[in-house]
Amino acid sequence: MTVKAPPAGRRARRPAGGPPAVRRAALPALVGGLTVALVLSMVAAVGLGPVSIPVGDVAQVIGRRYLPGLVDTAPTGPQSVIILDIRLPRVLLGAAVGAGLAAVGTVLQAVLRNPLADPYLIGASSGASLGAVLVIIVGLTPFGTFSLPVAAFIGAMAAFLLVMLLAGGQGLLAPTRLILAGVAVAAFTEAVTQYLVLTSPDKEVRSAMFWMLGGLGGTRWSDIGVPMAVVTAGALWFWTQSGRLNALVLGEEGATSLGLEVDRLRRRLIVGCALVIGVVVAVSGGIGFVALMVPHAVRLVVGGDNRRVLPLAALTGGLLLVWVDVGARMLNRPDEIPIGVITAVLGAPFFLFLLRRAGHRRWQ
Template sequence: MTTEASTTRAVFKGSLMRNLILATAVLLASVTMAVSVGAVSVPASTVWGVILNKLSPELIETTWSNGRAAIVWDIRFPRALLAAMVGAGLAAVGASLQAVTRNPLADPHLLGISSGGAFGAILALLHTGLFLGLLTVPLMAFAGSLLATALVLGVSNFAAATSADRLVLTGVAISFIIMAGVNILIFLGDPRATHTVVFWMLGGLGLAHWAHLIYPFAILLPCLIWLYLRSSDLNAMTIGDETAATLGLNVVQFRLSVFVVGALITGVMVAFSGIIGFVGLMVPHIARLLVGGDYRKLVPVSAFIGGIFVLWADIAARTIMAPEDMPIGIVTGLIGGCFFVWLLKRG
């Protein structure tokens, strides 16, 4: 029995390692394409030459202009990294929420977490000001996401909507209420500044800067590690609350922990990218088609696929109406809406 268990673990680890190596290769290729494509095309060799030269000066002979170096290092590369982090975070949150709610349609957007993050960010931008410096918008966005999560849980308990499908319906209702509050904030804000909230409402990566990337990275990495370490508990939650409880899991506490971690990731991502919908709904289902429903595989693979998806959505957003940048939320909404219909057709 011990030999069989050891063999199973070895096969699982080998399969997971192959999947992660393949996903990493596709991710690097996607980052290269995202940095290369634009109003000014940059060859892939130049892209990685600039990056390696910045990381280790004088490692590679400089054969490119300062202008191209600035395009790659100061504009496109941080934007690509932010896209990868946003996609990874939203996809991992969507996968974990689908486990604890046992609903395949759960994601940060449908449960109102994204709307709460946007409410906090817009409140900071239009009304309170950056009273905590650069940390004001991320902290306010997180507070908004956490408030939305608390409202969903509180209303579901008040209305006795404890089933998984009714919890999602509660999230949709809370999302509409919060978006009404967002519209009030915009209406009461300075008309000269309200154009800036279009970024948060429709999603975009144009504000990516090196000085800002440390914040989403510092939140995303430990949260992804925590979700992966709790993947066995996520597997138990997909079976049912009673089964998970018989396995020794505190179901209520664990579900609350996942909601808080999801609110933390979503709030910070919304603070730097605006509302990008359907990533958390769509990507976990794609990952399940590829690696199955085991969350030991699903969490890391969803994160990789989410990063790749948002990278390519950003490429599309920058090329469809070049030289203008289309809001990335329009691209993900169009693709995600079609995927949603396909998911409903599958039952």
């Protein structure tokens, strides 16, 4: 079933957000431009770090590995190892994590009709943190080197299921109940996590805190396959539901009048968000503000139609996190800054800007 984008109420005469020329621009052109920017940024980001590598050398090394018929010569030795084995998987994971966070934030804000909605509101992020901290501090390694991401994913799913159980009163999944249940579960899991951190030896505390604030250090090729596949599949599926997301913004009565089974659709979308965020947080830790900031920034430029916002937000989120990760490894060399610290520094002023801009207007 295809649902047309709903009218914007009193503002229907002038679509909300962004210059008219940008709103009218063809979606393929916008997606293509952001894709090119993302690819170029990833190549540049691979060359940046405590040891800088010229962009030309990066392109040659990657080209020789993956396009051997087109590139015959490239640097070898330590530079090749840094590019292919250390930085390239890290940059690819950063792009996938950013895209996943932004896509989930877009969907949750529409489903819950709440401009502040992000992964913490469904309990997934805080549950993942608890699962990972248990592995770091207690030393449980039932899955070997994969114990931390597996534990984080299990924690995310367990917290999310508890939120769904608490919110599903009388068989319905009301947004208000879901938000309240998510806040309660997040507060409980964060309290347990903080207790574990405060009562642990210094070495484990540092590792746990760094993971809780998010980071991509130590990424291996084996870490990126599942997140990239899940984020790609999730973003594509969310986009197929973008017409229905537009209808959900109208509210229960408006969406029902268009023939939607609102509660069933809401459950499916939230489960999809939980799966994506569980996988993403399991490999990157708790990175805040991306899911909140990027969808709003995209809406300011292209308007509120989720058929445009979703793909553009995913690409913008990937682009943002690639450069945030560059800052994380460059600003305090040779040590790294947790990515969550940088996103908070960027996100808090942006959030205040949104509040000032919105005034007393309703979010759309």
